[in-house]
Amino acid sequence: MEARSGNGLAGTAPAVPPLRVAWDDLVRLFAHVPFGVSLLATWGLLTLIGVIVEQGKDPSFYGGAYAPPIARLILRLDLDNIYHSAAYIGIIGLILCSMAAATFTKVIPRRIPRLNPVKIDAIPLHATVHVAGDAQTARERIAAFFAARGWQVRKREFGGTEWTFADKNNWARRGVLVAHLGFVLIAAGTTIYWAKGYSGQFAVLSGQTATIPENGTTVALKRFAYRIDPVQTKAGTVYQPIDYVSDATVTGRDGVAHDAVIRVNHPYDANGTLIYQATYGFAIDFGLTKDGRPIPGPDHPLKEGEGFAIDGTSRAIQYQRFVGTIDRATGQPGADPRPNDPGVVIQAFDGDRPVGGALIPLGQPVDLGAGYKLDAARYVLYSGFQYRYDPGIPVVGLGALVLLAGLCISFYFLPARLFVQVRDAAGGGAEVGIAATTVRGYEVFEERFAEIIEAVRLTEPAAPQTEVTTTPALGSVV
Amino acid sequence: MDPTRQLLDQILLEVGIAAYVTGALVLFGYFLTRRPLLRAIGMPLAIVGAVSQFAELGARWWMTGVWPLTNLYGSLSLFSACAVTIFVVFAYRYQIDFIGGPVLALAAIALGYATTWNEGYMPAVPALQSYWIKIHVPIVITAYASFMVAFCLSLIFLVKAAAENHYRRPSAGMRAVAAGAASGANFDVALSAYVAPPTFGNIRTDTPALEAAAADGDATARWFASLPSLAKLDVMQYRVIAVGLPLLSLGIITGAMWAKEAWGAYWQWDPKETAALLSWIVYAAYMHLHTRPEWRGTRTSVISVIGFASIVFCYLGVNIWISGLHSYKM
Numbered sequence: 051m052e053a054r055s056g057n058g059l060a061g062t063a064p065a066v067p068p069l070r071v072a073w074d075d076l077v078r079l080f081a082h083v084p085f086g087v088s089l090l091a092t093w094g095l096l097t098l099i100g101v102i103v104e105q106g107k108d109p110s111f112y113g114g115a116y117a118p119p120i121a122r123l124i125l126r127l128d129l130d131n132i133y134h135s136a137a138y139i140g141i142i143g144l145i146l147c148s149m150a151a152a153t154f155t156k157v158i159p160r161r162i163p164r165l166n167p168v169k170i171d172a173i174p175l176h177a178t179v180h181v182a183g184d185a186q187t188a189r190e191r192i193a194a195f196f197a198a199r200g201w202q203v204r205k206r207e208f209g210g211t212e213w214t215f216a217d218k219n220n221w222a223r224r225g226v227l228v229a230h231l232g233f234v235l236i237a238a239g240t241t242i243y244w245a246k247g248y249s250g251q252f253a254v255l256s257g258q259t260a261t262i263p264e265n266g267t268t269v270a271l272k273r274f275a276y277r278i279d280p281v282q283t284k285a286g287t288v289y290q291p292i293d294y295v296s297d298a299t300v301t302g303r304d305g306v307a308h309d310a311v312i313r314v315n316h317p318y319d320a321n322g323t324l325i326y327q328a329t330y331g332f333a334i335d336f337g338l339t340k341d342g343r344p345i346p347g348p349d350h351p352l353k354e355g356e357g358f359a360i361d362g363t364s365r366a367i368q369y370q371r372f373v374g375t376i377d378r379a380t381g382q383p384g385a386d387p388r389p390n391d392p393g394v395v396i397q398a399f400d401g402d403r404p405v406g407g408a409l410i411p412l413g414q415p416v417d418l419g420a421g422y423k424l425d426a427a428r429y430v431l432y433s434g435f436q437y438r439y440d441p442g443i444p445v446v447g448l449g450a451l452v453l454l455a456g457l458c459i460s461f462y463f464l465p466a467r468l469f470v471q472v473r474d475a476a477g478g479g480a481e482v483g484i485a486a487t488t489v490r491g492y493e494v495f496e497e498r499f500a501e502i503i504e505a506v507r508l509t510e511p512a513a514p515q516t517e518v519t520t521t522p523a524l525g526s527v528v
Numbered sequence: 529m530d531p532t533r534q535l536l537d538q539i540l541l542e543v544g545i546a547a548y549v550t551g552a553l554v555l556f557g558y559f560l561t562r563r564p565l566l567r568a569i570g571m572p573l574a575i576v577g578a579v580s581q582f583a584e585l586g587a588r589w590w591m592t593g594v595w596p597l598t599n600l601y602g603s604l605s606l607f608s609a610c611a612v613t614i615f616v617v618f619a620y621r622y623q624i625d626f627i628g629g630p631v632l633a634l635a636a637i638a639l640g641y642a643t644t645w646n647e648g649y650m651p652a653v654p655a656l657q658s659y660w661i662k663i664h665v666p667i668v669i670t671a672y673a674s675f676m677v678a679f680c681l682s683l684i685f686l687v688k689a690a691a692e693n694h695y696r697r698p699s700a701g702m703r704a705v706a707a708g709a710a711s712g713a714n715f716d717v718a719l720s721a722y723v724a725p726p727t728f729g730n731i732r733t734d735t736p737a738l739e740a741a742a743a744d745g746d747a748t749a750r751w752f753a754s755l756p757s758l759a760k761l762d763v764m765q766y767r768v769i770a771v772g773l774p775l776l777s778l779g780i781i782t783g784a785m786w787a788k789e790a791w792g793a794y795w796q797w798d799p800k801e802t803a804a805l806l807s808w809i810v811y812a813a814y815m816h817l818h819t820r821p822e823w824r825g826t827r828t829s830v831i832s833v834i835g836f837a838s839i840v841f842c843y844l845g846v847n848i849w850i851s852g853l854h855s856y857k858m
Contacts, residue, residue: 083816083817083819083820083823084817084820084823086816087813087816087817090809090812090813090816091809091813093809094806094809094810094813094838097802097803097805097806097809098803098806100797100802101799101802101803101806101841101846105797133797133802249792249793279651281648281650281651282648283647283648283650284646284647284648285647288647288650290650290651290653291653291654292651292653292654293654293657294654313654314654314655314657314790315654315655315657315658315660315789315790316789317789317792324792326790326791326792328791328792436791436792436793437792438792438793443788443794446794447785450781450784453777453781454774454777454778454781457773457774457777458774461770461773461774462770489819490766490818490819491821491824493759493760493762493763494763494766
């Protein structure tokens with residue numbers, strides 16, 4: 051590569067290391083807006099797949115829900131767990147890299163531009179106003195005009211020509227940076243949770259106690275209550291849940307027991323760990339007999355989805371769901387979920403193979419064959435809780451606020467710069483050339499620019515032969 | 529429920545629908561004919577429709593004591609009322625009256641569809657019994673509504689750009705002469721002309737073929753030329769999306785805060801959350817590309833249309849067809 055040095059001697063530029071060239075190319079690629087947007091598009095596509103394809107289900111679910119080739123594709127490409135896949139996390143990482151590259155190579159240099167002279171006529175938004183007086187006094191008046199209207203006025207001299215620069219909302223040029231800083235804070239807060247936080251869930255039967263393993267906090271459920279109301283709608287009676295509430299005693303690491311009433315939307319704070327009312331259900335005490343004699347069955351009330359094996363056989367029973375009211379006329383589950391005439395739906399398995407299911411009224415033993423009888427004796431309400439300790443929350447919250455602030459700054463405060471050059475006019479008076487640029491193009495500022503020019507024209511004492519020339523876009527400002 | 533109050537609810541709903549349908553027809557007439565009288569009739573109808581809808585939602589709240597946005601009926605009602613309100617505000621500020629027809633037509637369709645989800649007066653389920661519902665839902669719905677208005681502007685942009693492309697095609701005779709010359713007669717209308725030295729000597733004239741045809745007496749071209757310039761339409765879209773995107777961001781943030789309070793995690797990859805994120809990504813892409821002069825115009829308008837499709841998917845598709853924490857399906 052040939053280059054001419056400052057002293058006029060021809061020379062060879064120092065060779066740039068190939069690694070440096072590759073790095074510069076990489077940074078340029080990542081800072082390229084269409085590349086960043088293509089990453090966003092890929093992120094969007096993966097997110098869309100995650101919305102459409104049910105996430106985190108058992109592989110057998112996809113076999114049943116989709117055609118075999120699609121099910122295989124979902125499982126092979128990890129589309130069943132896409133949000134935690136390497137591709138998804140990788141694309142977010144690439145977007146962060148793209149943001150960083152664009153911030154340091156494009157956004158900062160471009161958003162805070164230097165004061166440089168321009169060719170006023172080459173800028174689409176420009177106008178020339180002829181005013182009275184010599185150039186020096188006109189320049190002072192114009193500077194005072196913009197300063198009085200809240201513009202930040204600065205003067206510079208380039209090659210013997212004086213320029214006046216007027217900036218509005220110059221501070222708002224940092225809006226994009228502020229918005230991206232918000233993302234960084236959100237990412238930092240999330241990282242704090244990954245590093246220091248924990249979460250989980252547990253269920254407690256009424257009268258029993260559960261312990262949060264990470265911090266030893268115990269939750270003793272005194273009572274769980276729910277309220278479900280029948281509501282008359284146009285489509286008929288529906289049973290609407292109104293309230294779920296757990297009456298519990300929570301003992302934290304300090305060993306002090308506290309009474310806690312935990313509702314949906316009202317978590318209990320146990321020394322920084324929040325405990326949430328998540329779900330509830332009906333645990334069932336199952337009894338098993340063979341030829342009329344009790345035999346070992348489950349040793350604790352079973353929750354929905356749990357099961358037990360029948361000793362001495364290859365068979366197992368799974369408790370699938372609770373039925374509050376059995377419609378006696380049809381023998382099928384009724385609409386009312388409240389336990390008026392309750393029963394349970396069970397499924398029998400031989401090995402892994404389902405061999406039959408039944409709806410069993412509570413307290414009425416059902417014959418399983420071969421002398422076995424199963425009795426769903428009674429139900430016990432249980433409450434399901436979630437818990438979470440998240441020290442990153444304040445940082446995430448701050449990040450969200452910063453992000454919003456950045457968006458608002460970027461969208462609602464338009465940084466604009468006026469380039470003003472005042473010269474003595476040939477026929478007397480002075481010629482004021484004004485051009486405007488903004489960070490969002492010209493059209494967005496066209497009306498405002500026309501107002502500014504009109505205000506200059508009305509404020510300034512006119513030259514003996516006043517004349518305003520503008521681009522055709524501002525043809526109305528004459 | 530007091531039948532008199534129910535009647536009030538019904539009357540307000542019917543007034544809203546009637547005002548939207550009539551207003552849409554009148555403003556479509558204004559769109560086609562540019563008769564100021566039609567605008568003078570249509571705009572008050574739009575206002576009447578929005579006011580009656582807000583009043584209807586308020587009346588529901590007053591009658592039942594239950595925040596009316598706990599179901600799809602309530603949220604769709606608010607959506608159409610907000611869309612019309614945003615349209616009226618922007619029409620007053622930026623003279624976008626010409627999109628009143630499509631906006632009111634979509635509002636009427638949304639409200640008509642909402643009535644199919646009107647089950648009556650239902651109490652809220654425990655998860656919705658939170659002050660967050662009064663913050664999160666209106667913010668998100670207002671964001672959706674502003675995207676709908678932007679969508680209408682984008683459509684008009686694309687139609688006008690397509691008309692410009694149509695008129696830029698050489699005539700049959702010209703095509704015969706130009707055969708063999710790879711002139712690329714059909715070219716995309718972008719707004720780069722605004723930044724590059726004006727190609728046509730006039731930065732406002734970004735549809736020179738339309739204006740030339742209009743000057744030659746082509747009635748269709750004259751009609752298209754009377755629409756705001758493509759650059760103006762682009763700026764209007766941008767301004768409306770600049771209202772919607774911060775609101776959508778705020779909606780996602782408030783939704784996360786609510787989820788944190790209700791379920792213990794501010795992000796659970798629920799289909800609704802991720803669909804909202806998807807919409808946010810699309811509009812973030814719009815904003816990023818809008819910084820590039822060569823992308824401003826047709827391409828960003830297409831992205832705006834895609835963005836609104838993603839909003840419809842997020843708002844209705846996810847709620848109705850996909851199971852999740854925001855699902856309405858039984």
